[in-house]
Amino acid sequence: MNFDNTAPIYIQIMNLIKKDIILGRMQLGEKLLSTREYAQNLKVNPNTMARVFNELEREGVTFTKRGVGTFITESEEKVERLKKEMAEDIVRNFIEGMLELGFNFNDMIELIKHRLEKEAVQ
Amino acid sequence: MNFDNTAPIYIQIMNLIKKDIILGRMQLGEKLLSTREYAQNLKVNPNTMARVFNELEREGVTFTKRGVGTFITESEEKVERLKKEMAEDIVRNFIEGMLELGFNFNDMIELIKHRLEKEAVQ
DNA sequence: ACTAGTGTACCATATAGATAGTGCACTAGT
DNA sequence: ACTAGTGCACTATCTATATGGTACACTAGT
Numbered sequence: 001m002n003f004d005n006t007a008p009i010y011i012q013i014m015n016l017i018k019k020d021i022i023l024g025r026m027q028l029g030e031k032l033l034s035t036r037e038y039a040q041n042l043k044v045n046p047n048t049m050a051r052v053f054n055e056l057e058r059e060g061v062t063f064t065k066r067g068v069g070t071f072i073t074e075s076e077e078k079v080e081r082l083k084k085e086m087a088e089d090i091v092r093n094f095i096e097g098m099l100e101l102g103f104n105f106n107d108m109i110e111l112i113k114h115r116l117e118k119e120a121v122q
Numbered sequence: 123m124n125f126d127n128t129a130p131i132y133i134q135i136m137n138l139i140k141k142d143i144i145l146g147r148m149q150l151g152e153k154l155l156s157t158r159e160y161a162q163n164l165k166v167n168p169n170t171m172a173r174v175f176n177e178l179e180r181e182g183v184t185f186t187k188r189g190v191g192t193f194i195t196e197s198e199e200k201v202e203r204l205k206k207e208m209a210e211d212i213v214r215n216f217i218e219g220m221l222e223l224g225f226n227f228n229d230m231i232e233l234i235k236h237r238l239e240k241e242a243v244q
Numbered sequence: 245a246c247t248a249g250t251g252t253a254c255c256a257t258a259t260a261g262a263t264a265g266t267g268c269a270c271t272a273g274t
Numbered sequence: 275a276c277t278a279g280t281g282c283a284c285t286a287t288c289t290a291t292a293t294g295g296t297a298c299a300c301t302a303g304t
Binding site: 006088090093095097100108112113119 | 208
């Protein structure tokens with residue numbers, strides 16, 4: 001993994017796992033890799049992964065069976081809410097930033113369209 | 123000022139000043155407040171403001187006259203480039219985030235429209 | 245010459261994040 | 275009963291931020 005320095009690594013890993021859940025790459029109730037396996041795969045410290053699991057459980061995204069492992073929530077509704085929250089965060093950040101720079105709705109659409117076309121070419 | 127904890131304070135202050143320049147709230151070549159004045163106004167440490175000035179100069183946004191003060195760049199072209207870069211950063215973050223969550227162009231437009239309408243009401 | 249104001253360079257401290265390592269209680273499978 | 279694997283708790287160290295404080299060279303205006 002290549003982490004950037006704009007956010008703590010444990011936050012970035014949390015978002016990775018959340019996206020896996022939202023996009024259906026992990027099923028409801030499925031067991032996650034262990035902290036030690038994740039730590040090895042992502043080349044981070046086991047303590048960092050422990051923090052990730054702690055926070056994910058605190059947010060209700062996962063639940064823990066002591067001595068067994070950590071599992072994705074079984075609530076479809078929670079996953080839906082998670083996706084909605086993540087999308088709203090991104091949208092809000094985008095709109096606030098663009099308004100502060102003096103762009104209006106049409107400017108936003110044009111910039112997005114332009115950017116998507118450029119990506120499609122590459 | 124109310125700073126959030128998602129980014130270092132000195133970064134947030136840099137963005138404040140950049141926006142002042144981009145939106146024309148500060149003129150080209152205009153003298154900035156001193157580090158001590160900024161520190162008092164924003165209730166941060168003078169050392170933090172010193173770092174802000176250092177980074178802004180490193181990015182070419184400002185220039186320094188030793189013993190006199192720090193001034194906005196006089197290059198209209200640099201300001202234009204700055205605005206473009208900041209906008210592109212925001213747009214790229216938005217698009218990457220939304221694509222990773224499984225949204226397409228039309229979804230993005232709809233979410234932005236919806237969010238703007240909700241803000242207009244409030 | 246003097247003074248006030250400027251950026252700048254230090255030193256020290258505190259906190260959050262990340263790393264490294266050890267150990268323990270619990271669980272499932274044998 | 276035993277063992278491997280699990281989450282979890284602990285201690286320690288390191289770095290980046292942020293704060294608090296002091297001091298110095300430079301500049302403009304008097």
